[in-house]
Amino acid sequence: MKLERRRLLAAGIVTAAGVAFGAVALAQPKEKVIRVTARKFVFLPREIRLKKGVPVVLEFVTADVVMGFNAPDFKVRADIIPGQVARVRLVPDKTGTFVFLCDIFCGEGHEGMSGQIHVVA
Amino acid sequence: MQQSIDRRQFLKLAGLGGVVFASGLAGGAKLAGAAQDDFYFIQLSDTHWGFNGPVVNPDAGGTLQKAVAAVNSLNFEPDFIVFTGDLTHTTDDPKERRRRLAEFRDIVKGLKNKNVRFMPGEHDAALDNGQAWKEFFGANYYSFDHKGVHFIAIDNVSDPAARIGEQQLAWLKSDLAKQAADGRIVVFTHRPLFDLYPQWDWATRDGAQAIELLMPHKNVTVFYGHIHQEHHQMTGHIAHHSAKSLIFPLPAPGSQPKRAPILWDPAQPYKGLGFRGVDAEVQEAEYEITEYPVKKA
Numbered sequence: 389m390k391l392e393r394r395r396l397l398a399a400g401i402v403t404a405a406g407v408a409f410g411a412v413a414l415a416q417p418k419e420k421v422i423r424v425t426a427r428k429f430v431f432l433p434r435e436i437r438l439k440k441g442v443p444v445v446l447e448f449v450t451a452d453v454v455m456g457f458n459a460p461d462f463k464v465r466a467d468i469i470p471g472q473v474a475r476v477r478l479v480p481d482k483t484g485t486f487v488f489l490c491d492i493f494c495g496e497g498h499e500g501m502s503g504q505i506h507v508v509a
Numbered sequence: 510m511q512q513s514i515d516r517r518q519f520l521k522l523a524g525l526g527g528v529v530f531a532s533g534l535a536g537g538a539k540l541a542g543a544a545q546d547d548f549y550f551i552q553l554s555d556t557h558w559g560f561n562g563p564v565v566n567p568d569a570g571g572t573l574q575k576a577v578a579a580v581n582s583l584n585f586e587p588d589f590i591v592f593t594g595d596l597t598h599t600t601d602d603p604k605e606r607r608r609r610l611a612e613f614r615d616i617v618k619g620l621k622n623k624n625v626r627f628m629p630g631e632h633d634a635a636l637d638n639g640q641a642w643k644e645f646f647g648a649n650y651y652s653f654d655h656k657g658v659h660f661i662a663i664d665n666v667s668d669p670a671a672r673i674g675e676q677q678l679a680w681l682k683s684d685l686a687k688q689a690a691d692g693r694i695v696v697f698t699h700r701p702l703f704d705l706y707p708q709w710d711w712a713t714r715d716g717a718q719a720i721e722l723l724m725p726h727k728n729v730t731v732f733y734g735h736i737h738q739e740h741h742q743m744t745g746h747i748a749h750h751s752a753k754s755l756i757f758p759l760p761a762p763g764s765q766p767k768r769a770p771i772l773w774d775p776a777q778p779y780k781g782l783g784f785r786g787v788d789a790e791v792q793e794a795e796y797e798i799t800e801y802p803v804k805k806a
Contacts, residue, residue: 456670460707467670487708487766493635493669496601499710499768 419443419477426450426457426468426490429497436488436505438480448474456492459505465491480507546656548588551580551622552697552785554734555754557632558616559609560598565757565770568778573616576755576784581621587786588655590622593734593752594630594666594699596642603641606633610645626653630699630734631666639667650677652684658789659688663698665713671700672714682722696723696731701751703744706762711736720744736762737770738781753783 425432426448438444448457448468457474458465462481466474490501553576560569568575580590597609610633617625627646634642639649649664661684665673673681688694696702702716713719723729729747737754738761757770758781774780 454669458707460704489708489710491671491707491710491714493599493631493671495636496599498599502767 419445421445421447423447423449424457426452426455426501428452428495429490429501431457431488431490431501431503434503436503438478438505438507440480440483440507440509443477443479446476446478448476453494454492455490455494455501457488458491459486459488461486462505467492480505483507483509548656548658548789549585550787550789551583551587551590552593552732552752552787553580553590553755554593554699554752554784555595555630555737555756556592556613557595557598557754557756558613559600559605560756562757562770564772566773569756572755572779572782573613574619575779577617577619580784581619583786587622589624589626590620591626591662591697591732592617592628593697593732594628595632595734595754596627596630597633598756599632599636601636603637606637606641607644610641614645626662626697628662628697628699629664629666631669631671634664634667635669638669639664642667650680656789658693658695661685661694661696663696663702663719665698665700665702665716665719670714671710671712673716673719678715678718678722681719685722685726688726690725691727693728694723694726694730696729698731698733700735701733701742701749702731703742703749705736705740705742709762709768711762720747723747732785732787750785752785753781755782755784758782 420442422436422444424436424446427450436446446457448466450468450470452470454470455468456465457468457476459478462478464476464478466476468474484507486505486507488503488505490498494501556573556576558573560566562569566572596613597606600606600609629639629642629646629649633639634649643649649667650662652659652661654660661681663673663681664677665671668674698713700713700716701711702713702719704716705711724745724747727746731747731749732752733749734752734754736751737757737759738751739753740751740762742749759768760771771781
């Protein structure tokens with residue numbers, strides 16, 4: 389995580405928001421980070437497994453076009469911009485299986501670009 | 510009025526899924542100089558010209574033409590016809606996009622009624638911010654008046670993030686400012702303006718702002734597409750009616766894990782597909798009469 393951030397900072401492609409968030413993340417080192425790659429037209433991984441009440445940071449990257457991450461049941465979303473790392477902090481407040489999807493129309497296969505968040509107690 | 514009743518009977522008999530749009534007209538504002546009369550329009554939506562999926566619709570290359578013929582064969586001439594988006598199926602290839610838009614335009618030229626309004630859907634417009642669509646059909650958002658009703662077409666698809674956007678919202682605010690608070694307003698849009706089911710992308714990111722602008726107006730009805738099925742919902746006093754598709758139906762919101770087309774049923778071809786007739790009535794005053802004698806018997 390730290391190595392990756394240093395590498396991105398060296399490359400000069402971490403956004404101001406990302407840097408600010410990074411400072412918060414450093415102060416809370418115990419939060420798990422899950423990196424998700426978005427590409428036409430899938431999220432990898434497609435399945436994300438979380439524990440209720442346990443905070444997690446989701447990091448999104450893409451090398452394709454602008455995409456979106458949206459998990460409506462948790463009211464979190466982010467733009468995923470090529471060359472940047474998008475981060476959202478999520479504290480699951482309920483158990484079950486919930487959809488997340490790309491909410492920026494990104495091409496012919498966009499409508500099938502979704503995944504699932506599984507939250508257990 | 511007689512013709513209106515005949516139209517309603519016709520819609521019922523023809524099974525066209527007609528909507529009698531009357532709520533907004535009851536006791537409607539008497540706009541100075543605005544003619545108030547019953548009228549009738551047709552809404553078609555989500556034709557997805559260029560779609561290819563035989564198990565979903567083996568007649569994808571012929572359904573639009575059949576719909577055009579069906580509209581032409583109606584017993585009552587509509588005042589106008591509106592297509593509420595997704596005229597074509599999406600393609601990453603800009604040349605193919607234009608080819609599909611051109612073919613769609615040429616097919617619908619076969620409509621006898623030439624008063625046709627168009628709107629984009631995300632399949633037409635989201636990958637180039639509506640550039641190709643506008644080359645063929647002009648303005649992507651606009652308003653017009655017809656027989657005392659103010660119609661507003663809102664574009665919530667040319668932004669790939671499904672936003673109406675600040676510029677268009679400012680235009681909407683300005684347009685609505687010219688309307689009386691009790692004026693009769695009909696909105697056409699592609700996506701639902703409210704959060705119908707965001708898990709399937711059935712929403713408009715800043716749709717709540719449009720609804721907020723519409724709320725002070727007493728008589729507002731919204732007709733939209735996108736979800737490939739009939740759906741009726743109120744947000745406060747504003748009624749929202751989605752239309753069927755002319756390519757494939759989709760399942761009810763959240764009724765199954767994934768949003769996937771309902772497969773073609775050979776036993777019931779074209780099931781779930783269709784278009785809509787909207788009968789806009791001006792309700793006449795009703796008087797209940799009671800006769801009294803001078804003296805009770």
